[in-house]
Amino acid sequence: RRLSGPEERRLLELLAYGLVALGAASALLLRFVPMPYGRYSSPRFGWPLPARPAWALQELPSLLVPLGLAACGGAAAAAWPNRLLLGCFVVHYAHRALIFPLLIREGKPTPFFTFVLALLFCVYNGYLQGRSLSNYAEYPSGWLKDPRFITGFIGWLTGMAINIHSDHILRNLRKPGESGYKIPRGGMFEYVSGANFFGEILEWFGFALACCTVESLAFALCTLFILGSRAKQHHQWYLEKFEDYPKNRKIVIPFVY
Numbered sequence: 001r002r003l004s005g006p007e008e009r010r011l012l013e014l015l016a017y018g019l020v021a022l023g024a025a026s027a028l029l030l031r032f033v034p035m036p037y038g039r040y041s042s043p044r045f046g047w048p049l050p051a052r053p054a055w056a057l058q059e060l061p062s063l064l065v066p067l068g069l070a071a072c073g074g075a076a077a078a079a080w081p082n083r084l085l086l087g088c089f090v091v092h093y094a095h096r097a098l099i100f101p102l103l104i105r106e107g108k109p110t111p112f113f114t115f116v117l118a119l120l121f122c123v124y125n126g127y128l129q130g131r132s133l134s135n136y137a138e139y140p141s142g143w144l145k146d147p148r149f150i151t152g153f154i155g156w157l158t159g160m161a162i163n164i165h166s167d168h169i170l171r172n173l174r175k176p177g178e179s180g181y182k183i184p185r186g187g188m189f190e191y192v193s194g195a196n197f198f199g200e201i202l203e204w205f206g207f208a209l210a211c212c213t214v215e216s217l218a219f220a221l222c223t224l225f226i227l228g229s230r231a232k233q234h235h236q237w238y239l240e241k242f243e244d245y246p247k248n249r250k251i252v253i254p255f256v257y
């Protein structure tokens, strides 16, 4: 039986709360076991998959599911605010699934377990954001001129630019053939160890402000929990590995944390 509108709305709300709970539980778990990929990659977490196809495949559902839902012509999909907000989500994941994997250099393999978790996350969140924006989010006329939309959109764009720029700095730390680690410098790395993660967190909080939906806020909080934990691990790892690591650098939020 197909879910009625109010039933699906309730389901989306429960899934949004579930996403926050998942993020909080992951942050707790990640205090003891670092997320096993990249520098913490380990054969204990399943067969090693080559990083490029793993990134592309695991992120693809967050691109394809919302596009499919919008193409099916949800009740709200034709409204301009909904189109633009779905566009923001899709642009991010078009970059993450199709461009980012081609740019990574000498990435460490992704363990199978990490790949499956990321894939499930992208299906879950792709459905949550895609369905909410194409079917249920309603905006008053003039929303595109509302300070919440404008500020949120600027936050999303700035965050994405910081994320891409910071990942670019990290990639260029290695010469062809190298696979070791160096101290990242320049851009937002002058302020925080997790500059790419700061960009991504800003991006999704900006998106949440522009959307004003419980689903988008849940995604922003989940990103904060997960990437905040990863940034903390990287920060401690740098401090242990490099004696000359800049002591004034914060973990992930410039000047604050």
Ligand code: NDP
Pocket: 037, 038, 039, 104, 105, 106, 107, 108, 163, 167, 170, 171, 173, 174, 179, 180, 181, 182, 183, 184, 196, 197, 200, 222, 223, 226, 227, 230
């Ligand atoms: P990392 O910062 O751990 O690594 C990014 C890339 O840079 C990897 O190829 C890594 O190589 C390389 N690298 C990192 N630090 C150094 C260094 N000091 N010296 C040399 N090379 C380095 O980022 P993630 O892989 O965790 O994430 C990649 C992107 O995905 C980010 O933009 C992040 O925001 C996003 N992401 C988003 C999530 C979300 O919940 N929305 C979840 C996870 C990631 P190596 O692989 O060899 O370590």
